[in-house]
Amino acid sequence: DPGVLRHAGHSAGVSMQMERTSAGRGVRHCDKRAFFVADLGDVVKKHLRFLKALPHVKPFYAVKCNSSEGVVRTLAALGAGFDCANKTEIALVQSIGVPPDKIIYTNPCKQISQIKYAASHGVQLMAFDNEVELRKVARSHPHARMVLCIATDNPRSSAFLSVKFGATLKSCRHLLETAKEMNVEIVGISFHVGNGCLDLQAFPRSIADARLVFEMGVSGFFFPLPSTNQIAATINSALDLYFPEGCGVEIIAKPGRYYVASAFTLAVNVIDKQEVPLDPPESGSKKNILYYINDGIYGSFSCIFFDRTCPSPVLHKKPSPHHPLFSSSLRGPPCDGKDCIADGLELPELQVGDWLTFENMGAYTIAASSSFNGYQLPQIKYIMSRIWFVGAYMPIGFTLFLQVILINWFFYK
Numbered sequence: 473d474p475g476v477l478r479h480a481g482h483s484a485g486v487s488m489q490m491e492r493t494s495a496g497r498g499v500r501h502c503d504k505r506a507f508f509v510a511d512l513g514d515v516v517k518k519h520l521r522f523l524k525a526l527p528h529v530k531p532f533y534a535v536k537c538n539s540s541e542g543v544v545r546t547l548a549a550l551g552a553g554f555d556c557a558n559k560t561e562i563a564l565v566q567s568i569g570v571p572p573d574k575i576i577y578t579n580p581c582k583q584i585s586q587i588k589y590a591a592s593h594g595v596q597l598m599a600f601d602n603e604v605e606l607r608k609v610a611r612s613h614p615h616a617r618m619v620l621c622i623a624t625d626n627p628r629s630s631a632f633l634s635v636k637f638g639a640t641l642k643s644c645r646h647l648l649e650t651a652k653e654m655n656v657e658i659v660g661i662s663f664h665v666g667n668g669c670l671d672l673q674a675f676p677r678s679i680a681d682a683r684l685v686f687e688m689g690v691s692g693f694f695f696p697l698p699s700t701n702q703i704a705a706t707i708n709s710a711l712d713l714y715f716p717e718g719c720g721v722e723i724i725a726k727p728g729r730y731y732v733a734s735a736f737t738l739a740v741n742v743i744d745k746q747e748v749p750l751d752p753p754e755s756g757s758k759k760n761i762l763y764y765i766n767d768g769i770y771g772s773f774s775c776i777f778f779d780r781t782c783p784s785p786v787l788h789k790k791p792s793p794h795h796p797l798f799s800s801s802l803r804g805p806p807c808d809g810k811d812c813i814a815d816g817l818e819l820p821e822l823q824v825g826d827w828l829t830f831e832n833m834g835a836y837t838i839a840a841s842s843s844f845n846g847y848q849l850p851q852i853k854y855i856m857s858r859i860w861f862v863g864a865y866m867p868i869g870f871t872l873f874l875q876v877i878l879i880n881w882f883f884y885k
């Protein structure tokens with residue numbers, strides 16, 4: 473079983489897998505292990521949408537967000553670049569044939585052995601934000617093409633990266649001069665507005681800062697991207713202003729969640745339940761039920777910790793509108809009190825063996841999960857939804873269309 477369901481839609485794919493899992497076996501005996509359904513068609517659509525929304529920007533997918541094989545192979549086949557944070561991620565994308573010029577090594581603080589690894593594997597494009605890093609690169613990677621990572625001013629993000637990485641504008645001139653003295657080539661500027669950036673103006677502000685550093689003497693430009701058309705429009709107008717077409721600057725983006733969040737749906741099973749007193753006692757709701765499911769915050773729900781998301785379940789068995797709702801909580805399987813997925817959900821009463829699905833589970837879920845307490849990680853079942861609307865993107869090029877066909881062929885051959 474190659475684990476690929478042909479041309480199924482998201483929810484159809486999830487249901488088909490659930491039926492396969494239970495088929496021919498009584499509920500009591502079957503192994504209802506949690507699993508993901510990953511719709512690679514959704515990833516392809518995101519890629520086409522990206523190229524349309526930001527025609528002058530090349531996407532370099534941030535591997536850290538979700539490094540599952542189907543996603544990486546699909547994006548590689550579509551010709552996307554890759555943002556890798558270390559040797560393991562570089563090795564992963566190179567193992568499927570991604571050429572070194574499609575890789576940017578973005579961690580600004582690298583271990584010397586890993587800088588040498590990048591050098592011996594032809595990866596030249598690398599980020600830095602301090603002088604010590606420049607010295608390490610000068611000694612270990614004579615052909616490095618460095619990108620200066622600048623800090624952004626945007627505390628309105630769910631994970632504000634500039635508390636850890638990024639040179640201040642004040643220090644940039646000194647860093648550029650030091651690089652020149654050391655004969656290290658600086659080819660670009662990068663910034664990250666933070667994960668889940670809500671402030672639209674953070675983009676033009678950072679693009680303007682990048683322009684400022686450019687004036688100090690650099691020749692490339694990079695940034696990461698969230699997902700709305702409104703943000704794309706803001707970015708495009710800032711690019712037109714500060715880096716107009718034909719100015720000779722290549723622009724790349726490093727989107728992670730944009731590509732994968734909506735492509736992955738997680739299906740989990742209720743493995744136990746108990747009634748607990750409400751705290752504080754509430755009138756109206758008759759029961760408060762605690763459900764234990766077979767995945768938790770040490771597994772795919774690690775996104776609750778790392779990404780501050782609040783997953784909300786969809787019931788596989790559709791309840792009748794007359795079923796009463798009860799205050800419900802979800803807990804993961806390990807013997808650990810912190811494994812709390814959700815509280816205060818209003819759900820009809822569920823039974824052991826019932827399936828729950830969680831949508832938008834592709835970003836920072838599998839990537840940050842562990843097998844703590846001996847629990848198995850969910851398998852991934854790939855599907856490829858039809859890409860009907862490719863026609864609407866024809867101006868992007870017939871080549872892309874052919875690439876999509878190639879991916880289909882690759883997965884179903």
Ligand SMILES: Cc1ncc(COP(=O)(O)O)c(C=O)c1O
Binds near residue numbers: 537579664727729
């Ligand atoms: C350097 C770098 N680039 C890109 C990304 C991708 O960000 P996102 O998944 O929010 O698009 C990250 C995520 O933290 C990052 O650290």
